[in-house]
Amino acid sequence: MAEDRRRASGYDERDVRVRPNRRGSRPRTKDRPDHAEAVPARVLTIDRGRITVLVGEGEDDERQVVAMRARELGRAGIAVGDRVGVVGDTSGAVDTLARVVRIEERSSVLRRTADDTDPVERVLVANADQLLVVTAVADPAPVQRMVDRCLAAAYDGGLEPVLVLTKADLGDPAEALAAWAALDVPVLVVRRRVLEDGTRVLDGVDAVRERLTGHESVLVGPSGVGKSTLVNALVPGAGRATGTVNESTGRGRHTSSSAVALSLRDGDGARAGWVIDTPGVRSFGLAHLTPERLLRAFGDLEPGTAECPRGCTHDDAVTTECALDAYVASGAAGEAGPARLDSLRRLLRSRSGEADLR
Numbered sequence: 001m002a003e004d005r006r007r008a009s010g011y012d013e014r015d016v017r018v019r020p021n022r023r024g025s026r027p028r029t030k031d032r033p034d035h036a037e038a039v040p041a042r043v044l045t046i047d048r049g050r051i052t053v054l055v056g057e058g059e060d061d062e063r064q065v066v067a068m069r070a071r072e073l074g075r076a077g078i079a080v081g082d083r084v085g086v087v088g089d090t091s092g093a094v095d096t097l098a099r100v101v102r103i104e105e106r107s108s109v110l111r112r113t114a115d116d117t118d119p120v121e122r123v124l125v126a127n128a129d130q131l132l133v134v135t136a137v138a139d140p141a142p143v144q145r146m147v148d149r150c151l152a153a154a155y156d157g158g159l160e161p162v163l164v165l166t167k168a169d170l171g172d173p174a175e176a177l178a179a180w181a182a183l184d185v186p187v188l189v190v191r192r193r194v195l196e197d198g199t200r201v202l203d204g205v206d207a208v209r210e211r212l213t214g215h216e217s218v219l220v221g222p223s224g225v226g227k228s229t230l231v232n233a234l235v236p237g238a239g240r241a242t243g244t245v246n247e248s249t250g251r252g253r254h255t256s257s258s259a260v261a262l263s264l265r266d267g268d269g270a271r272a273g274w275v276i277d278t279p280g281v282r283s284f285g286l287a288h289l290t291p292e293r294l295l296r297a298f299g300d301l302e303p304g305t306a307e308c309p310r311g312c313t314h315d316d317a318v319t320t321e322c323a324l325d326a327y328v329a330s331g332a333a334g335e336a337g338p339a340r341l342d343s344l345r346r347l348l349r350s351r352s353g354e355a356d357l358r
Contacts, residue, residue: 038085045260063092082124108158113285121288131159134221138171149284150299166226183302221281
């Protein structure tokens with residue numbers, strides 16, 4: 001009966017043509033190669049999909065290799081400072097290309113978001129142990145809220161923050177120093193000086209170099225504060241572009257387009273640490289931080305929250321029972337207490353889009 005119906009319909013399964021698989025008959029598998037032969041490397045910079053890594057670090061055949069991300073990494077992001085595994089041509093010869101197939105576990109991360117309401121966080125640098133927040137005493141004027149944001153990101157990412165005040169020859173750094181005096185944050189001051197023969201030098205660079213020695217440090221700061229000038233003084237030959245400040249806006253011009261890891265050398269030419277320079281930032285979103293994690297950046301205010309009611313948001317626009325007001329009024333947070341409390345609350349409100357995120 002079934003055979004008769006198939007014949008009556010005019011075709012049966014014998015008429016179906018199956019094309020052979022040109023790629024063979026090998027079954028698909030979810031197993032990925034472990035790349036046991038992958039060579040360890042350090043990511044130095046990333047530019048338009050090309051990743052420059054350092055292979056053989058500290059060895060006689062240390063070399064830079066250009067690589068690309070392997071498809072099997074999926075959406076895993078690669079950042080400057082990452083320790084990775086590479087396969088393929090790792091000779092470093094011109095016009096060769098390797099593949100990054102593995103990202104090792106990170107010891108720290110410096111993150112930011114586009115703004116305070118953006119849920120997507122971006123890893124700027126991995127595995128650094130110090131964050132140098134660079135801000136100018138004048139031209140452009142220091143933005144306390146920007147520094148506070150960078151400090152919050154440092155504490156959250158597991159980096160020790162250091163504040164570097166540049167252009168101290170243009171103004172008195174005392175006011176800027178007072179704003180963070182209550183915090184246990186090291187402060188370094190750099191000023192420009194012109195010698196009798198017209199040569200320009202940076203006083204304070206030696207202290208910065210000493211602070212960087214033995215560390216992997218990332219420098220972050222707004223455009224125009226002299227960060228690239230500082231990097232060029234620390235790493236001769238770095239060639240980081242420098243710019244000027246717009247007289248109308250008081251903001252600097254972007255001179256560095258991507259982060260790069262540079263070798264810090266001692267007097268004998270041996271590597272003494274790593275300096276990671278980043279592009280100048282005009283905003284530093286912290287959407288990925290909870291209020292509790294933000295508060296860690298305000299160590300001078302945190303003790304005052306002990307008397308806050310349960311569930312207190314520490315935002316006077318929401319609650320009238322926050323104990324921080326009385327704590328600051330008592331002078332326990334120092335002379336900068338009121339400004340620091342204002343900065344904290346601005347950060348908290350900016351998460352809902354109510355305040356400037358700079």
